[in-house]
Ligand SMILES: Nc1ncnc2c1ncn2[C@@H]1O[C@H](COP(=O)(O)OP(=O)(O)OP(=O)(O)O)[C@@H](O)[C@H]1O
């Protein structure tokens with residue numbers, strides 16, 4: 487594996503012009519050491535060690551089946567819900583030992599939100615989609631609930647589109663609106679880390695761009711880890727990138743570094759082949 491552990495954020499310049507996303511300093515937030523994931527005893531991801539930086543956007547890229555979703559799922563223990571899944575190694579989120587058996591999963595998932603490829607709002611009203619997690623985590627006061635719901639819908643740019651129909655079914659929204667509602671549902675709990683598994687890939691290009699802009703606005707506030715097959719998107723928004731590859735059906739981390747550098751000057755021939763479109 488080639489990890490060019492960055493020590494500071496270097497603005498990327500092309501032809502003398504600074505390009506790429508705004509700088510984000512490499513301060514470790516999620517520290518992953520020797521992580522492996524297996525299903526029914528078959529290891530699908532092995533020996534992954536990397537730091538994910540606070541407030542930055544990190545893209546996970548690599549071909550289908552190399553373990554990106556498995557990796558994300560291990561970070562907030564969604565793997566616990568998969569029969570036969572086992573996770574080994576260490577995941578530390580600002581001092582919280584994620585994989586420790588006694589870790590409080592409700593508290594963990596409050597700190598680490600997850601967004602999936604296919605928008606999955608609850609089959610309830612728009613309002614209830616946001617009220618439910620808040621109530622589950624102890625907010626009962628009606629005025630406070632209403633305030634938080636309005637604020638988070640504004641944050642994801644949905645307020646103007648839905649403020650007159652908060653009690654309508656969430657499933658009647660467009661795909662892009664549903665995905666923004668799902669992001670709002672995660673954000674309303676004020677997580678510190680947001681895991682996003684191909685959040686734009688089921689959306690049309692315009693909705694995808696709207697969600698992408700929303701993700702960019704989270705930079706600096708939240709630590710975002712995003713799986714994407716859209717390399718142009720990774721290049722536009724990600725500060726750092728991790729490239730996974732699979733050898734004999736076992737996924738491994740091949741390279742990690744500043745995103746644009748990993749694209750333009752990869753250290754590994756595998757990364758080079760993948761980002762150039764020659765493999766994967
Ligand atoms: N619940 C499961 N039970 C058994 N095997 C699984 C399970 N989930 C994933 N796998 C296997 O683990 C490997 C990694 O899958 P994973 O979904 O993590 O890959 P991925 O990189 O996210 O792929 P994609 O880009 O297609 O989403 C694959 O071989 C897959 O078949």
Ligand SMILES: [Mg+2]
Pocket residue numbers: 554555556683
């Ligand atoms: Mg996946």
